[in-house]
Amino acid sequence: MKKLINDPEHVVTEALAGMAEAHPGLRVDLENKVIFRRSAPSPGKVGLVSGGGSGHEPLHGGFVGYGMLDAACPGEVFTSPVPDQIIEATKGVDGGAGVLHIVKNYTGDVLNFEMAAELCAEEGVEVASVLVNDDVAVKDSLYTAGRRGTGATVFVEKIAGALAETGASLAEVAKTGEEVNARSRSFGVALSPCTVPAAGRPTFELGPSEVELGIGIHGEPGRTRAPIAPARELARVAMDAVHTDMPLSGDCLVMVNGMGGTPLAELYIVFAEVAAYLREKGATPARSLVGNYVTSLEMRGFSVTVCRLTDDLTRLWDAPVETPALRWGR
Amino acid sequence: MKKLINDPEHVVTEALAGMAEAHPGLRVDLENKVIFRRSAPSPGKVGLVSGGGSGHEPLHGGFVGYGMLDAACPGEVFTSPVPDQIIEATKGVDGGAGVLHIVKNYTGDVLNFEMAAELCAEEGVEVASVLVNDDVAVKDSLYTAGRRGTGATVFVEKIAGALAETGASLAEVAKTGEEVNARSRSFGVALSPCTVPAAGRPTFELGPSEVELGIGIHGEPGRTRAPIAPARELARVAMDAVHTDMPLSGDCLVMVNGMGGTPLAELYIVFAEVAAYLREKGATPARSLVGNYVTSLEMRGFSVTVCRLTDDLTRLWDAPVETPALRWGR
Amino acid sequence: MDTRFFTTWIEGIAKAVAENREHLTALDAAIGDADHGANLDRGFTAVREALAAAPPDSPGKALTLTGTTLIRKVGGASGPLYGTAFRQMGSVLGSAPDVTPSDLATALEAAVAGVRKLGGATEGDKTLLDALAPAAGALRRAVQNGTKTEDALDAALTAAREGARATIPLQARKGRASYLGERSIGHEDPGAASTVLILAALRDAAGG
Amino acid sequence: MDTRFFTTWIEGIAKAVAENREHLTALDAAIGDADHGANLDRGFTAVREALAAAPPDSPGKALTLTGTTLIRKVGGASGPLYGTAFRQMGSVLGSAPDVTPSDLATALEAAVAGVRKLGGATEGDKTLLDALAPAAGALRRAVQNGTKTEDALDAALTAAREGARATIPLQARKGRASYLGERSIGHEDPGAASTVLILAALRDAAGG
Ligand SMILES: Nc1ncnc2c1ncn2[C@@H]1O[C@H](COP(=O)(O)OP(=O)(O)O)[C@@H](O)[C@H]1O
Numbered sequence A, B: 001m002k003k004l005i006n007d008p009e010h011v012v013t014e015a016l017a018g019m020a021e022a023h024p025g026l027r028v029d030l031e032n033k034v035i036f037r038r039s040a041p042s043p044g045k046v047g048l049v050s051g052g053g054s055g056h057e058p059l060h061g062g063f064v065g066y067g068m069l070d071a072a073c074p075g076e077v078f079t080s081p082v083p084d085q086i087i088e089a090t091k092g093v094d095g096g097a098g099v100l101h102i103v104k105n106y107t108g109d110v111l112n113f114e115m116a117a118e119l120c121a122e123e124g125v126e127v128a129s130v131l132v133n134d135d136v137a138v139k140d141s142l143y144t145a146g147r148r149g150t151g152a153t154v155f156v157e158k159i160a161g162a163l164a165e166t167g168a169s170l171a172e173v174a175k176t177g178e179e180v181n182a183r184s185r186s187f188g189v190a191l192s193p194c195t196v197p198a199a200g201r202p203t204f205e206l207g208p209s210e211v212e213l214g215i216g217i218h219g220e221p222g223r224t225r226a227p228i229a230p231a232r233e234l235a236r237v238a239m240d241a242v243h244t245d246m247p248l249s250g251d252c253l254v255m256v257n258g259m260g261g262t263p264l265a266e267l268y269i270v271f272a273e274v275a276a277y278l279r280e281k282g283a284t285p286a287r288s289l290v291g292n293y294v295t296s297l298e299m300r301g302f303s304v305t306v307c308r309l310t311d312d313l314t315r316l317w318d319a320p321v322e323t324p325a326l327r328w329g330r
Numbered sequence C, D: 001m002d003t004r005f006f007t008t009w010i011e012g013i014a015k016a017v018a019e020n021r022e023h024l025t026a027l028d029a030a031i032g033d034a035d036h037g038a039n040l041d042r043g044f045t046a047v048r049e050a051l052a053a054a055p056p057d058s059p060g061k062a063l064t065l066t067g068t069t070l071i072r073k074v075g076g077a078s079g080p081l082y083g084t085a086f087r088q089m090g091s092v093l094g095s096a097p098d099v100t101p102s103d104l105a106t107a108l109e110a111a112v113a114g115v116r117k118l119g120g121a122t123e124g125d126k127t128l129l130d131a132l133a134p135a136a137g138a139l140r141r142a143v144q145n146g147t148k149t150e151d152a153l154d155a156a157l158t159a160a161r162e163g164a165r166a167t168i169p170l171q172a173r174k175g176r177a178s179y180l181g182e183r184s185i186g187h188e189d190p191g192a193a194s195t196v197l198i199l200a201a202l203r204d205a206a207g208g
């Protein structure tokens, strides 16, 4: 395993130290492993907290800042944060208007956030939560863990964050977060596996001409293995999965997301195909992100996330944001 | 070779099509392979043109926009653009105040830009050029091709671009670009090679515990091979090379750049070490970029670039910029 | 069974988890995210430190401290689930200085109930419950039959082992492995495997 | 040597470059950026098309069109350098319908001068000049000695081959290979290797 690290045990803390150096707009609590907006809490504003395993950078720490999150709690690599971190973050961003937890639907994330939320509630902090579960590669069922949360998390964090900046109530911010999630779907494809530093070897093996379809963001194997195909075809496989689950129409917010190891030019090639697909279905790629936003360490591949916009959601998407990884309007 | 492409021959054009879809602020001339600011030319403003081989994205196309480049000409992967492209770009951005070519010091880039500049001059477009040659891994000598241009290109493009926005003359913009280059140094380390699509296999082979020191940005082998070491040590090797060549002091602009395949968390770990190194030498990491800015396809590794700032350069760095890959202040 | 017995048990778990760290991670790599070994090792290392820093004076307190520490240090799915399991056992045992085999069976049943409630899984979902629930059942039956402690714990361990082995042909319906759908079939559940380690350490603590 | 001779030559180069594309790229991978084969193949494919679209009516025009097309389509270092080489030859030969061996020698010398001036390299820098300059010299000497054309071109080819082989032990001082410092030693220069292909195609065009 070749990685730019010092010690597999200290990856998260040392990366946080680097973030603290690089981003004066953040306040990083190295002891509790929480990344705060320097100005947190904002009195009267709903606080937004997200978190999850590390290894998905810039998610979530890179989205802390004006117009998006107030704090992020990174767990160990691919491991949900512990309740202590979440409690620390929640209390630290409570400006009196309550705190929204944005939680990706993984058993670990859900359980740890729930535990934290209960304890915070006991201490008098009002907490609501939005569960993100956009990954159509996973069959949805009442009897399973349900769908994973992946790319839509960025949309939920951005749009709920923008609404919170307007002074909206906790209920309103939560409702809009849920609406974004409900209107979003994702599908991912891996060209290579990734290596968890503490594990030291790749989570799965792929042959020199194989890809994994329906990959998640934790280096977990996907649902099927297929031979490598042109970008055009892989993009269509992903978009077909999305469209089958949620017929595409109207203005769409589209993210073509690298998994950490994919050259940007390749993502643009995929994006061109995705945009063409949308147009074929009568939908429009009205807003877009192309790049590394929700990664799986050094994995190569891509995921595509589509959100069917409304005018309100478009306005909130366009609102100013100032975070390490997403910035416009200020 | 597994890549998200359709055909090695069409990588550049298809990626450009994706950029055109994703960035309404750009106008992409697919036939001539030039990425323009949609508003180009800006009457009375010095036009900035850069370009070079593709495979370094977001360089250069991702830096086209307000406060930075007016146009970029991407060549084939790792191959300088041809004069026709550069001429098209130059004429397309000439707003009457002349055009600055920002050229990385590679024989191919230099020759093709020179040819284009001559032909443009014959047609009455005033052209000046800044040669970027910041890579201390290469010995500087009058009798060789000299040092490569790498990370400092981003600094030159941003700072010269900011000055051009103020209405400064071609000579002033060129002079400031040269100043940035003169005050900047870079050094790169590769953990893995990369594969040029048309070549189909990696440019070099690295053992499972080897790194290449002094790597360039074209998948070319570096100056020496060494066993993998902790990030702390690799960062120090890079910073020692920089500091030996240009003693570090004062406020510095620092970029820790992924080569395309490096997880962001690893780059932050390197950045923490780089910042510590600067402080040891009595210098300050006053401004920074951490991420993929000048890549080598899917290569894993990092490069570090340091520019010793002046107050003027800091102000120009802080000025608003609005491009796909660098954006703040608007 | 006194406090000493329980701290021996927990020390035994910590040792077994450290020794089987790679194995648990490899199981998790096959159908999960390759962190189960690291997670539990981090957790039980912290548990060891916590027990050393504030030696508990009753079995119940030892288990509660263990559970709380797991919740605070592990993260992931297994942190809250195992944490709850141990906290439930601690709460059942209260501050009594001595624990009978029947108390222990009650405690394990409480652990099962806690995991079931928190995680929403039932047996057959291919989770640690598939090892933990049969173990609790076997212990209860053995105790009811008046089996001596070592043999009762043997029975619990055997039931856990069989339960874990039985997860192999199952398709996961809970946890991360459920994302693989049919591809989860043919692999042992990592949490069930770690539950076997916990039951084996319990058996070992009884000596004989 | 008429226009036909020169278009045969250029077609021959295009064929040889296509056939040796991988080989040239592999040489460039060792001490450069793995694109020399692709670059020249793209260039000479375009040259072929250009010649077909507007068949030249003199050797000079054929060479000028070749040079211009290389400059317009290749990029990299080799595009302007080879482009200039062919353009210089074209300009020396003007629009004369027939070319003597002596004219050809003069043209090759002009190519050498053009490359030298544009790239700033001298012989021994480990560039295509190390094959091109000896080839031009050998052709001139053969012509001066009254050697017949086939043999004169043989001599030029041999000189190019030897020059290319002689780049192996050299440390590069120009082009991308110079970044490798001492590590550039032990590899043949890709540009010198492609120059050999060009001279071999020239020899072949003469038949016999
Ligand atoms: N809902 C659940 N109920 C009971 N056990 C579960 C549940 N979800 C997961 N598990 C157990 O947790 C184990 C995985 O633990 P671990 O790898 O540490 O956490 P994560 O899945 O968050 O990476 C699984 O093998 C399974 O036994």
Ligand SMILES: Nc1ncnc2c1ncn2[C@@H]1O[C@H](COP(=O)(O)OP(=O)(O)O)[C@@H](O)[C@H]1O
Pocket (backbone or CB within 6 Å): B078, B079, B080, B107, B108, B109, D028, D032, D033, D035, D036, D039, D040, D075, D076, D077, D078, D079, D081, D115, D119, D120, D121, D126, D127, D128, D129, D174, D175, D176, D189, D190, D191, D192
């Ligand atoms: N300054 C120079 N003078 C003469 N030839 C040069 C010079 N620089 C490079 N070359 C030749 O160009 C060849 C490389 O061409 P190519 O790979 O197509 O371009 P690039 O180096 O831009 O990738 C080298 O092998 C060398 O022979």
Ligand SMILES: [Mg+2]
Pocket (backbone or CB within 6 Å): A053, A078, A079, A080, A108, C033, C035, C076, C077
């Ligand atoms: Mg996990």
Ligand SMILES: [Mg+2]
Pocket (backbone or CB within 6 Å): B053, B078, B079, B080, B108, D033, D035, D076, D077
């Ligand atoms: Mg090249």
Ligand SMILES: [Mg+2]
Pocket (backbone or CB within 6 Å): C028, C032, C033, C034, C035, C036, C076, C176
């Ligand atoms: Mg796991």
Ligand SMILES: [Mg+2]
Pocket (backbone or CB within 6 Å): D028, D032, D033, D034, D035, D036, D076, D176
């Ligand atoms: Mg080359």
